[in-house]
Amino acid sequence: MPLTDPRRFRRLLLRAILVPVGLLLLLAALLLWEVKDLLQTQEAARHSQVTLVRVERVRQLFIDRETGVRGFLLTGDRAFLEPYQAAEQLLPRALDELERDLEGKPTEQARMEALREGWKSWEQVSMQMLTLFKEGGDWLSLVRSGAGKVRMDALRATLDAIVAEERQRATLQGAEAERGARTVLFLGLLWTLTVGVLLAWLSRRQLLTLARDYDASLARVQAQADALRASEARLESRVAQRTAELTAANQELESFSYSVSHDLRAPLRAIDGFAQALREDEAERLSPSSLQLLERLQAAATRMGQLIDDLLQLSRVTRAELRREPVDLSALAGSVANELRQREPGREVKLSIQSSLSTRGDPRLLRVLMENLLGNAWKFTSKRPGALIEFFAETVDGVTHYAVRDDGVGFDMAYADKLFTPFQRMHKVTDFPGTGIGLATVQRIVHRHGGHIEAQATVGGGATFRFTLQESLA
Amino acid sequence: MSPQRSILLVEDNPDDVDLTRRAFQRAGHPQPLEVVDDGVEALDYLFARGAYAHRAGEPLPALVLLDLKLPRLNGHEVLRQIRASPSTRFLPVVILTSSDEEKDLVQSYSQGCNSYVRKPVSYNEFVEAARQLGLYWLALNRVPQPGVHE
Numbered sequence: 001m002p003l004t005d006p007r008r009f010r011r012l013l014l015r016a017i018l019v020p021v022g023l024l025l026l027l028a029a030l031l032l033w034e035v036k037d038l039l040q041t042q043e044a045a046r047h048s049q050v051t052l053v054r055v056e057r058v059r060q061l062f063i064d065r066e067t068g069v070r071g072f073l074l075t076g077d078r079a080f081l082e083p084y085q086a087a088e089q090l091l092p093r094a095l096d097e098l099e100r101d102l103e104g105k106p107t108e109q110a111r112m113e114a115l116r117e118g119w120k121s122w123e124q125v126s127m128q129m130l131t132l133f134k135e136g137g138d139w140l141s142l143v144r145s146g147a148g149k150v151r152m153d154a155l156r157a158t159l160d161a162i163v164a165e166e167r168q169r170a171t172l173q174g175a176e177a178e179r180g181a182r183t184v185l186f187l188g189l190l191w192t193l194t195v196g197v198l199l200a201w202l203s204r205r206q207l208l209t210l211a212r213d214y215d216a217s218l219a220r221v222q223a224q225a226d227a228l229r230a231s232e233a234r235l236e237s238r239v240a241q242r243t244a245e246l247t248a249a250n251q252e253l254e255s256f257s258y259s260v261s262h263d264l265r266a267p268l269r270a271i272d273g274f275a276q277a278l279r280e281d282e283a284e285r286l287s288p289s290s291l292q293l294l295e296r297l298q299a300a301a302t303r304m305g306q307l308i309d310d311l312l313q314l315s316r317v318t319r320a321e322l323r324r325e326p327v328d329l330s331a332l333a334g335s336v337a338n339e340l341r342q343r344e345p346g347r348e349v350k351l352s353i354q355s356s357l358s359t360r361g362d363p364r365l366l367r368v369l370m371e372n373l374l375g376n377a378w379k380f381t382s383k384r385p386g387a388l389i390e391f392f393a394e395t396v397d398g399v400t401h402y403a404v405r406d407d408g409v410g411f412d413m414a415y416a417d418k419l420f421t422p423f424q425r426m427h428k429v430t431d432f433p434g435t436g437i438g439l440a441t442v443q444r445i446v447h448r449h450g451g452h453i454e455a456q457a458t459v460g461g462g463a464t465f466r467f468t469l470q471e472s473l474a
Numbered sequence: 475m476s477p478q479r480s481i482l483l484v485e486d487n488p489d490d491v492d493l494t495r496r497a498f499q500r501a502g503h504p505q506p507l508e509v510v511d512d513g514v515e516a517l518d519y520l521f522a523r524g525a526y527a528h529r530a531g532e533p534l535p536a537l538v539l540l541d542l543k544l545p546r547l548n549g550h551e552v553l554r555q556i557r558a559s560p561s562t563r564f565l566p567v568v569i570l571t572s573s574d575e576e577k578d579l580v581q582s583y584s585q586g587c588n589s590y591v592r593k594p595v596s597y598n599e600f601v602e603a604a605r606q607l608g609l610y611w612l613a614l615n616r617v618p619q620p621g622v623h624e
Contacts, residue, residue: 258575262543265572265595270489273597277496298597305595309574364576 012206019202023195027188034184041177047101048170052163054098059159061087061094062119066152069126073133073143091119108162115158122151250319257315264308272301303435310437313368314422317444322362329357329366329402333391336370340378348385349378354392357402359469361449369445372438373404373465379432380408380463399468407462419455442467480508481612482535484516484552485570486544490593493600494539494570501605505536505612513547516540517555520562534565537611540587542571542578550581557586564618566611 068084071077095116102108125148132139142148275294283291330353337351359366374389381387390405411419411426418424420443425436442465446453450470457463481498485491491509498507510516515525516538522529538556542549549569556562568589569582582590591607594600 258573261575262572265593266487266490268595269493269572269593269597269600272595273489273493273496273600276597302596312574 012209016203016206020195020199023191023199027191027195030184030191031188034180037180038177041173041180044173045170048166048173051098051101051166054094054101055159055162055166058091058094058098058115059156061091062122062152062155062159065091065122065126066148069129069148073129073139076133095119102162108165111158111162111165115155118151118155118158122148122155125151253315253319257312260308261312265305268301268305268308272298272305275301303433307435307437310435310441314437314441314444317365317368317441317448320362320365322365322448324360325363327359327361327363327366329359329370330355330391332363332367332370333357333374336367336374337389339371340374344378347378347382348387349381350386350388352388352390352392354390357391357393359400361469362445365445365448369442369467372442376438376465377404377406377408377463379434380410380427381406382408382432384408394466401466401468403464403466405462405464410457410459410461410463412459413457416455416457420453478505479533479536480506481537481539481608482516482519483507483509483539483570484511484513484544484549485509485539485541486511487541490541493597494604497597497601497604498608500601501608503604503608503612505608508535512545513549513552516544516552517547520556520565521559534562536566537607538565538567539570539607540567542569542573542582550585553582553585553587566615566617568607568611 064083064087068081068087071080072084074080095112099109099112102112125142129139129142129148131137132142275297279286279291279294286294333353337353341347341349341351370391374391377389381389384407388407390403392403392405394401394403409427409432415426419426420439422440423436424440425434427434443453446467446469451468453465453467455463455465481503483491483494485494491511495507495509498505508519510519518524519526519529520534520538522532540549540552544552549571553567553569556565556567563586566588567586568591569578569587570591570593571578572593574592579590589607589611591603594603
């Protein structure tokens with residue numbers, strides 16, 4: 001899978017982050033655990049210290065009892081009994097505290113039992129001594145018998161045993177804690193080293209993969225760029241070839257049009273001219289019907305001449321190079337209207353042209369457009385005295401629509417889709433002359449300007465032609 | 475006015491020649507119509523060369539009606555040579571052709587034609603054109619004497 005696969009790249013990044021973080025977290029947990037262990041050991045040591053202090057306290061209180069009795073017996077001074085009596089008050093609590101400290105240690109519990117027993121036994125002996133002393137008995141023999149000393153020595157020995165045990169335990173715990181710390185330090189070092197080496201190895205591997213993928217991608221991109229350049233060059237040469245072909249075809253079309261304009265019109269002129277000559281020269285010898293036939297011959301020739309002219313114009317509109325310059329449509333419409341008036345001065349037509357309508361486009365083609373649209377309006381209002389022809393603009397959805405409206409004969413909207421097809425006519429030639437090429441020419445001009453044209457009409461209610469021009473094009 | 479100077483028609487189509495001749499007659503112009511049917515001959519006639527060497531010293535025609543599409547030398551080339559020569563540079567030349575191609579119009583005017591008339595298909599219109607041409611160029615218009623320099 002290439003580096004460019006986003007899932008794989010995400011996985012790579014995730015691993016690069018997650019693996020080190022995970023390993024470090026493990027290390028941290030280990031250290032935390034070990035620190036807790038050390039803290040526990042420290043707590044145990046402190047506890048041990050407290051126990052030792054308690055033991056010494058008990059020992060001190062025992063000594064206070066013993067020395068108090070001994071002092072009193074030797075001097076008879078009751079003042080010596082003060083530490084003896086104070087120790088009696090304090091000893092039970094001190095013993096209880098020590099016992100609590102030693103809870104959970106069976107050997108120590110046994111020693112505590114021995115301690116309590118031993119103490120009780122010593123108290124009995126000392127009570128005996130004091131009683132004998134008060135009663136004037138032989139307390140000295142009892143002292144000499146060593147009964148008190150033996151008991152006190154046993155008590156001391158027990159206390160020493162507790163101290164020894166406690167010290168040994170503390171030493172053991174200390175050693176264990178030290179060993180644990182050392183192990184953790186060693187393991188931690190090993191762990192850090194391993195993790196470090198592993199991470200370095202992983203990173204190196206990933207970087208190498210990345211570099212490899214990058215190289216592969218670069219090579220692919222370069223190959224694609226090369227392919228693109230090659231196909232671009234192929235396209236360019238194809239375009240150049242097509243352009244050359246098109247230019248050739250255009251030139252052919254142009255020379256064809258030129259020939260048509262020259263060569264087809266000449267025989268027509270001859271037909272019309274000689275028919276006219278015949279009518280003039282032989283007027284007296286020809287029958288009226290022959291004269292009429294000659295007239296029809298001439299009309300046909302004239303009509304064919306018009307057809308050729310209109311076809312030529314249609315082809316010119318298609319192949320002419322489109323110019324884009326400011327065009328005053330109002331002035332253009334006015335000029336076309338004047339020509340129409342001059343051609344038929346007898347017509348009574350009201351021409352209403354909205355002022356200041358200007359656009360950008362090809363002035364020659366737009367003139368042909370206006371000639372055709374206004375010419376049509378002029379033609380199809382010919383049977384209506386006082387006809388109205390309008391040229392105006394409307395804005396619909398921000399787009400300027402130009403319109404030529406007349407109140408002439410109109411046409412049936414059922415045939416509207418054929419309106420812009422060459423040679424398609426809506427009326428009989430005998431009613432309104434024409435070749436049916438004008439609106440096809442108009443539509444081509446509008447299309448070449450990036451616009452569209454549509455017509456609305458009713459039979460007898462006039463027609464409106466609306467068109468747009470793509471004026472934003474430079 | 476000097477005796478009737480001719481009209482030179484440069485036209486290779488005999489039908490058009492006949493029709494033009496009839497149209498000028500119908501229009502009532504008395505000037506004789508001389509006809510040559512290609513570009514080379516037209517120049518020979520005007521410069522009194524070759525077959526027209528005998529015309530040396532004869533006055534130039536009052537008007538040249540020049541078709542554009544001609545054998546050997548076309549109308550544009552004929553017009554160029556007429557304008558290039560001091561003796562004919564002021565000669566009124568009317569282009570009389572079937573073409574209404576924009577480029578023909580532009581080229582003709584840039585070469586210094588005096589007028590450009592498209593031959594109409596309708597004979598009656600042609601007669602009207604001939605009448606107006608004769609009226610204007612043969613009666614109304616004035617040109618400097620040949621060979622005059624500014």
